[in-house]
Amino acid sequence: MEATLPIVDHSVETRLLAGLSKIALILRHQGWTEAGEHGLTPTQSQILSLLWSRRPTALGVSEVAGELALTKPTVSDSVSALVRKELLQKERSTRDARAVDLRLTPRGEDIAAGSAGWPEFLTSAVRSLNPREQAVFLRGLVKMVHSLQQQGYVPVSRMCVNCASFQPFRDPQSEQPHFCEALNTTMADHALRLDCPEFTAASGEQRILTWNTFAAEDFA
Ligand code: SF4
Known part of the structure; x- marks a missing residue:
């Protein structure tokens, strides 16, 4: 008599979510590793990448918070750290005289450019x-x-x-x-x-x- 697979879980939805969570785990790990190489947190690294992807347009704190689905205080803290590390500078906004725009410094651009692409192992997984x-x-x-x-x-x-x-x-x-x-x-x-x-x-x-x-x- 043929053996049958034991029935454990599960709906397709559950299995899809399990697969997505494995990919999310890898992305999170990759984010920490890459950010850590430059002494950054993943949030700081995300902010640099976002500003890099939108150049030459500069963004304000609220726009960064909206784009990354983060709170403004979280973004403000990370921005202050990035300014201290001389990776980011604040300048008066050309769109609103009362607002401040965030712009990458040349060093910030170098770091953001270096992590702009996807790692080869992820690209290769998509190509499979x-x-x-x-x-x-x-x-x-x-x-x-x-x-x-x-x-x-x-x-x-x-x-x-x-x-x-x-x-x-x-x-x-x-x-x-x-x-x-x-x-x-x-x-x-x-x-x-x-x-x-x-x-x-x-x-x-x-x-x-x-x-x-x-x-x-x-x-x-
Ligand atoms: S988002 Fe899509 S539809 Fe809009 S400009 Fe880009 S490619 Fe065209």
């Missing part, structure tokens, strides 16, 4: 998925980030489904069914962006319409 698996995974991630955004756990991110330029499934029969007005190009699911420099925030109403259209269609 075939193109279709990557596209399905990406679409799933977009949906999860959107849900977390709706629940208030992450800020509205610079991803296509939040963007004024995004036209989901403009040509549903095409292999590249979406359209980006800003780049004037059609897009497949695997081209969806989660942090786009050309992003322009859509109005709340447009975001709802875009999302309903995007989520109603099957995987392209």
Whole structure:
């Protein structure tokens, strides 16, 4: 008689969450290791990376707090430490005379640039998925980030489904069914962006319409 696998847990949801938590563990460990090499905390390192990714635009403390889903006091503490380490400087904002902008010093830029890419072992793990698996995974991630955004756990991110330029499934029969007005190009699911420099925030109403259209269609 054939042996059967014992029935332990579990729903697909539980197994997916278990997998995600393993990846989160690795990312956290990697974050500590990288930050530690420069005598930084992971939060300080995240702030440098965020400012690097948005250059030449400078951000204020509130914007950094919003982008990283941190409290303003937490960001202020880390910013003070980074200023003491001469990795960051504060300057009067050109957008609001009462506000202060945060800008990387040349040394801060060097450190941020050095940790801007993803480590090879993570890139290689993503490459172990075939193109279709990557596209399905990406679409799933977009949906999860959107849900977390709706629940208030992450800020509205610079991803296509939040963007004024995004036209989901403009040509549903095409292999590249979406359209980006800003780049004037059609897009497949695997081209969806989660942090786009050309992003322009859509109005709340447009975001709802875009999302309903995007989520109603099957995987392209
Ligand atoms: S501008 Fe960027 S975020 Fe907006 S639709 Fe185009 S690719 Fe997506």
